[in-house]
Amino acid sequence: MTMKDDTVTSDPRHDSAIKHVTGRAEYTDDIPEPAGTLHAYLGLSTRAHARIRKLDLAAVKTAPGVVGVLTEEDIPGENDVSPTGLNDEPVFATGKVEFWGQPMFAVVAETRDAARRAAQQAVIAYEDLPHVLDAAEARAADYPYVTAPLKLERGDVAPALRTAPHRLSGQMRVGGQDHMYLEGHIAFAIPGEDEDVIVHSSTQHPSEAQHMVAKVLGVNSHAVTVNVRRMGGGFGGKETQMNLFCAVAAIAAKKWRCAVKIRPDRDDDMSATGKRHDFVIDYDVGFDEAGRITAVEGQFAARCGFSADLSGPVTDRALFHADNAYYYPNVRLTSHPMKTNSVSNTAFRGFGGPQGVIAAERMIEEIAYALGKDTLDVRRANFYGTDDRNLTPYHQTVEDNIMPRIVDELEANADYRARREAVLAYNASGGILRKGIALTPVKFGISFTATWYNQAGSLVHVYNDGSIALNHGGTEMGQGLNTKVAQIAADAFGVDFSRVKITRTTTEKVPNTSATAASSGSDLNGMAALDGCEQIKARLIEFAAEKWQAKPDTVRFADNQVHIGSEAVPFADFIKQAYMARVQLSAAGFYKTPKIHWDRASGKGRPFYYFAYGAACSEVTIDTLTGEYQLDRTDILHDVGRSLNPQLDIGQIEGAFIQGMGWLTTEELWWDDEGQLRTHAPSTYKIPLASDRPRVFNVALPEWSENRENTIKRSKAVGEPPFMLGISVFEALSMAVASVADYKTCPRLDAPATPECVLMAVERLREGRADVSG
Incomplete structure (x- = not known):
């Protein structure tokens, strides 16, 4: 099979390309809102480092359209969304703020505009503390590390530098970078019965968002479902930063028993969320x-x-x-x-x-x-x-x-x-x-x-009309991941690309997913999808060999047909027969990257x-x-x-x-x-x-x-x-x-x-x- 003939490399356009350019592609903010949906907005600090001496929210609570206010006391579980488990990233600051723009509370109101306006009515008294903004200044001021440093070493550096024919030294400052997505951060939570909550979000890491929401609600992860259809850009910034917004939306949704959406303005989004490290x-x-x-x-x-x-x-x-x-x-x-x-x-x-x-x-x-x-x-x-x-x-x-x-x-x-x-x-x-x-x-x-992230899962369904639905743990942020994975499935079954549908990423179908990051989306999810397809194909080959009295190695899938020796059966007809014969047409695929290890x-x-x-x-x-x-x-x-x-x-x-x-x-x-x-x-x-x-x-x-x-x-x-x-x-x-x-x-x-x-x-x-x- 040459590269030019391979279905996988047939160069189909992005599966959502037409929807993107015509405005029909649906993002989190396009999901129809149930009657009574409320809107949340964050109240942010206006100090880089200070003790909170007073947080008076009386005017906020009585502002037009306001339903209520969330603070640390309203969090039923843990006040933390740190991705590393260090418990150093509170949903809402308590006692002290550590950067300008840190969330201190959230307003929940009937409209987003009402919540945003009300958030400005808080009366806050601060006791300012010394602050450091620059990495070099932080080293000079003996500020702590946020995590353990790393040293890589080989050879004997000091004498090699001393004896080098030439030697020079210098310093370089490399600036940070904002992600500047077309679609900013957003989460939309809908409460369910018992402890259940569904969160629609623009996140690159649905499983982590699921775990963070469960953590702040004080429930098990199986009570939380996170859905992602697509993102309007991610670039890494929606790997962890969306945890805050998912948590706030979920807490409010469960507290007031109605759907709650949170979407900050661009200014507040840029102030309150992280960027590339300088x-x-x-x-x-x-x-x-x-x-x-x-x-x-x-x-x-x-x-x-x-x-x-x-x-x-x-x-x-x-x-x-x-x-x-x-x-x-x-x-x-x-x-x-x-x-x-x-x-x-x-x-x-x-x-x-x-x-x-x-x-x-x-x-x-x-x-x-x-x-x-x-x-x-x-x-x-x-x-x-x-x-x-x-x-x-x-x-x-x-x-x-x-x-x-x-x-x-x-x-x-x-x-x-x-x-x-x-x-x-x-x-x-x-x-x-x-x-x-x-x-x-x-x-x-x-x-x-982090070696354990190098794994992925998939769920492949072949319906009895010959159509194929595929779900995987990767997220689509415009990069074409779903298109590539659909190509892989189409190639595996030898059918047209149009026969395969990639469904939204959801923690209900593929659990414990890794973030779509580290350039690994196609590597991991493509292999997991292929594994699922191959499991189904193995059953189909066994069925074909038995029914047509053929050798398994004479069964192949190509040109929208299943070729069994010299006979060719249309794919849809073949699948119908396999279904009638009670062949399992669904499989969970899995892949883990081999060879890698790190001490x-x-x-x-x-x-x-x-x-x-x-x-x-x-x-x-x-x-x-x-x-x-x-x-x-x-x-x-x-x-x-x-x-x-x-x-x-x-x-x-x-x-x-x-x-x-x-x-x-x-x-x-x-x-x-x-x-x-x-x-x-x-x-x-x-x-x-x-x-x-x-x-x-x-x-x-x-x-x-x-x-x-x-x-x-x-x-x-x-x-x-x-x-x-x-x-x-x-x-x-x-x-x-x-x-x-x-x-x-x-x-x-x-x-x-x-x-x-x-x-x-x-x-x-x-x-x-x-x-x-x-």
Whole structure:
């Protein structure tokens, strides 16, 4: 079965594409509301760190339309929704607030507008306490860690640094990022009889939301059902952050015995929910005349916020990717997950990986400028190789390294060398406009580093008319997961894609699901779906062999028919006969990722099943008088193994690249001195626009690639890895800035490299100042 003939790779469009563009796709807020539905709204703190001396809600309770108010005292179970079980994330603050925007109570009213207006009527007296917002300040102030740090170490770092032919050190600040979904956080709870409650929500982790709701209600998980039809964007931010809203909606629904919906405004959503972790990275690197790295010491401090949330695994993954595509003979990497008086940061596409990768690329860039070399030549000198150059800092052997081939092909297809010479010639004219070009790689590990999450279930039904319904534990957030899983089922039964229907994700059908995260949605749920299909097929083959007196190996499913020897029976007719013969036409599938293991205490193991590879070449033009810039061209070659759906995969690569570019160029989060987030709406927070995309944008998949591991159809994950291809834009900007000082100094741009930062970096280099960080 070739890739081109495979039903799985027939490139059907997204199953909800028409509904998306016509507005017929139904989201949580589109669910018809039963009569008497109430609406909740959160009352948020206006201090970054303070004791609550008075919380007077009298005016709130008597405001028009208000039915009641929820505080910590109204929670029948535990006042905690922490995903790690550390009991450090209350639904409602009690006694003390630890960030500006922390929920203190919830108003429940007849309309959302009434609840929102009433929430502003609270009279609160605070006793201010010292607060710290920045990770570096938190380290200096001896603030605690929110979770245990990690150290990865191999070789003998100190002497290798001392004896290195060349050595340099520096610090880089990497900003955070808001998820900026089209659909914000929302939960809609409907009470049932006894302890039961149904929660419709926009969550990436239905099982966790189920467990959190059960926890706050003080009931067993079987009393809680969480449903997810689709999300209007997730990007990791709806993995844990939705727990709060599900809990509030459920508590209110059970208390007042009616349906309750909660949906915050964008401003409050951005203030009260977590974002990508911003990092302060200190690095010390030794290298030789060829630019080959001999030793690396890295310290990774992250602004984690007031509670742990997912900061432990996020900062761990930053260390896992601090090597990117490069071999470090001697290495020591340490994480510092710092507590700060800000909203707890959380999962975001790449899950710490981008912060690690950009540190590796900064060191490569520094070495290139120090030696006067092309950054691509320094990258090539440090790529993972074979034998003695294939061991990661966490002691996993890189067995599937295709990075050199990816870079070779992209370098040729993008005409990198000739274009770089043209850029150098253009800048030599000394004009106001300067150009830069960079080709950067990404090597990204695929699997949850929490090994137990690498499992998935499915439920497959074949109805007696030959139609197929499939349910799995993954969630659809626009990425096309349901389309891919439906393709897999259609291919297994040899029927048209249209015969398969993916039903909404619900904890009633597939229990104990993992979050749709870590780029593992298709890997895990696709294999679980295939397992369910194969169980049913095995029964059908046994039935066919017995009824037609045929050998089992002569039974095959293809072309909407079941072929039994030389006879072909239409699939629907065959299923009808199997039903009449009492063949079981339903199965629960299951899959767990093999080979992986991880010992965090020793910093050793195989946390990743395989690696995904890619590379991007970007060219930019900057205005040295204003710092403004444009992205002239980007070429991408990204590895997805044997693509399950090239059309969807290319869309994911394009979207990830633009989102990664936004993280590094325009998306600036800014807190004032009092600890209030001031970039809390689209009016103050700038995501990339259509006009920011590359003027020329070429994206290709290497058709020769095939996953050497036994993944679903030998494909590779695509959600997170291409996000880091945006680093090529960041480094191209750096080259353009460096041109004003004849490329003798690394500009050391901090991220995001907004036009203001680019302009300041240009001025510093022109003035010849030693401090060139920006």
